[in-house]
Every structure is written in structure tokens, then in C-alpha cells.
Amino acid sequence: MKPNGWIIYNGNLPGSKFIDYAEMIQEAAAKQGSDMKIYKNNALLSLLATDQLGIVQLDKAELPDFVVFADKDIYLARQLELIGIPVFNSSKAIEISDDKIASYQFLASKNIPMPKTIIAPKIFTTGKVDYKLVEKAVEQLGLPLIIKEAFGSFGEQVYLLHSLEEVIAKIEVIQSRPYLFQQFIPSSYGKDLRLQVVGNQVVAAMERTNTNDFRANVTSGGTMKKYTPTKEEATLAITATKAIGADFAGVDLLIGPDNKCLVCEINSNAHIRNLLDCTGINAADFIIVHILEVLS
Known part of the structure; x- marks a missing residue:
């Protein structure tokens, strides 16, 4: 008997592409004789206590043999792994x-092989841009250069900047979030x-x-x-x-x-x-x- 699973996607994001991916996986599993149920991540609660480690489900269905995790909710993915359920991809990979x-x-x-990259120092608030930092990044990478925020999808939060002034202006906007400088590949x-x-x-x-x-x-x-x-x-x-x-x-x-x-x-x-x-x-x-x- 083939193992049965869950597909988990983000239930709060707009648009149909997330459920579409889940349905594609579900249909592919059915071809192989594996039954898979689709869940929104916000239909599953991770329960932690001194003597409890589990998942609270709205429908109280049996736990799956495996999970295809089509989301970035790594806390939920890790919770599933901790109770012994194989997750693809793993919470660490995600x-x-x-x-x-x-x-x-x-x-x-x-x-x-990857573009030359410099990680911006982590800060926890906002303040005056460190011009020496910016100048050193430009010296290492040249202009134009790329700034990428650490977290973002679909090409968003990625910026091509052509001058020192543009780089500084962008940093002033995003400096409270983790980001990196990267070599531009023309x-x-x-x-x-x-x-x-x-x-x-x-x-x-x-x-x-x-x-x-x-x-x-x-x-x-x-x-x-x-x-x-x-x-x-x-x-x-x-x-x-x-x-x-x-x-x-x-x-x-x-x-x-x-x-x-x-x-x-x-x-x-x-x-x-x-x-x-x-x-x-x-x-x-x-x-x-x-x-x-x-x-x-």
C-alpha cells in the first residue's frame, strides 16, 4: 500500500498559484496510488507542552505518512518533523x-560558482548610513551593483543601483532588514x-x-x-x-x-x-x- 500524505500551503497569501501547486502535487500523487489531502498552514496548530508535542487539526484527521511542504512556515514544518513525519523539502532546506x-x-x-557577494552587517533599528561601509562594498563589487533583501520572492526586493547615491538612498529605506550587496552580471x-x-x-x-x-x-x-x-x-x-x-x-x-x-x-x-x-x-x-x- 502506498503511503498517504498531506500537502501544506500558505492559507493567507492572495492569488491562486499556491493552491494550484498543491493541486498539481495532489494529482501527481493520485496517479501513483497515493492519497494526499491539501491543508492550509493556518488550519494546523503546533502544540507544545512539557509532556506534549503535536499537531492540533481542525478536522482531526489521521496524521500523514509524509508531507509535501509548499510553504515557508518553517516552524510548522519543523513541528511535523519533530513528531516523526518526513517533510519534503525539509524545514532546514526551506x-x-x-x-x-x-x-x-x-x-x-x-x-x-556564484556572483561575488557582501553581507551587510545586521542592525536592529535605523540610523545614519555608514558611508565607509558603502564605499567599501562599491570598491569590492563595482557599479552598478545589486542589493538584495534576504527575504523576498518573484524577483521582488532585488534592486539594481547605478551610483553611490542610489545605493545609499536604498540602504536608508531597507537598513532595518537583512540584505546583501552583490556583483552585477551584465x-x-x-x-x-x-x-x-x-x-x-x-x-x-x-x-x-x-x-x-x-x-x-x-x-x-x-x-x-x-x-x-x-x-x-x-x-x-x-x-x-x-x-x-x-x-x-x-x-x-x-x-x-x-x-x-x-x-x-x-x-x-x-x-x-x-x-x-x-x-x-x-x-x-x-x-x-x-x-x-x-x-x-
Whole structure:
């Protein structure tokens, strides 16, 4: 008998893309004979006490054999793991992926090609911008440069800045939040590659292009077309996914000088509808097969 599971997505976010991902996973599981129920994260409460560690459910259903966690609520994901339920991706992988600073630290520790990056010192309030700090970052990275907030999705909270004055002005706005400075890769302006990794393979890929924005994200106006990655590009994406401990991920690659790719981001909860529309390949089928193989 195949194991049965839950799919958890964020119940507070607007739009249909989050439930759409959950339904794609549910349909893929049904093809494999595995029954999966869809839950909003706010329908599950984590209960902690001296002699209790559990999940309070609104419908009091039996706990699952495994969970596909299509959200960033790492506290709930960790709670499920603590009571012995396998979670895909793991709470640790989701936590690293969600934090761009942590992601780049793990990539750098594994010598994975990435843009040169400087982490801004953590502060807990706002104040006068440290001009020496900004000048040192510009000296190391040059202009224009990228500033990225540690937390953000769909290409948002990423800024291309062309002058010292622009950099300082942006820092004055975001300085209370964690952020980083990053080398701008002009050869990848408005273009990147999205490779969907599942286990030890790239199951689908697309090239994204935006003629009006330095970000290639489709949500920023980019267009997409099916892409066949080179062996080197596929290996890079798989290695990056493993570096953060994920079972599957959408890996964004920048096109560096001489067409050598650099890892831009690793998305542990990458939406796969655009990938299906672009390539005709449903990554959900591969994700479910991989999970069932891991559990067997």
C-alpha cells in the first residue's frame, strides 16, 4: 500500500498559484496510488507542552505518512518533523532557501560558482548610513551593483543601483532588514535559466528573457521558452540543490562571461505551472515519484 500524505500551503497569501501547486502535487500523487489531502498552514496548530508535542487539526484527521511542504512556515514544518513525519523539502532546506544570505553562504562553502557577494552587517533599528561601509562594498563589487533583501520572492526586493547615491538612498529605506550587496552580471541582464531539479536529475528547464527589466522573472514581465541545459549547467543546478539539502528545487542560473553560469537563487518551493506551460513537462510527477522512492 502506498503511503498517504498531506500537502501544506500558505492559507493567507492572495492569488491562486499556491493552491494550484498543491493541486498539481495532489494529482501527481493520485496517479501513483497515493492519497494526499491539501491543508492550509493556518488550519494546523503546533502544540507544545512539557509532556506534549503535536499537531492540533481542525478536522482531526489521521496524521500523514509524509508531507509535501509548499510553504515557508518553517516552524510548522519543523513541528511535523519533530513528531516523526518526513517533510519534503525539509524545514532546514526551506529555511536556507528562503534566506538569500544563508543560501549564498552554503553555496560559497561548497565552492559553487556564484556572483561575488557582501553581507551587510545586521542592525536592529535605523540610523545614519555608514558611508565607509558603502564605499567599501562599491570598491569590492563595482557599479552598478545589486542589493538584495534576504527575504523576498518573484524577483521582488532585488534592486539594481547605478551610483553611490542610489545605493545609499536604498540602504536608508531597507537598513532595518537583512540584505546583501552583490556583483552585477551584465551578460545576464534580463536573462536567466530556470532548471527544475528533482533528486539527481534536471527534469525540465526554460530560458527566461525580459527586454524591459534586469530581472528575468515572468512576474516581472519576462517571457519563457523551453531550454535544454548543458551537462555542466545541469550538474551545477543539482550540486546547488544538494548544497542546501533539498530534494527538489527550481535553480536560477545567471549567464556569466564566456557563457559560464553562476547560481543566482535556489527555490525550494518553486512554482511549476509556468514550467509545465513552457515545456509540457509536469515536475509534480517527478517530485512524487522521487518522494515515494525515498520513503520505500
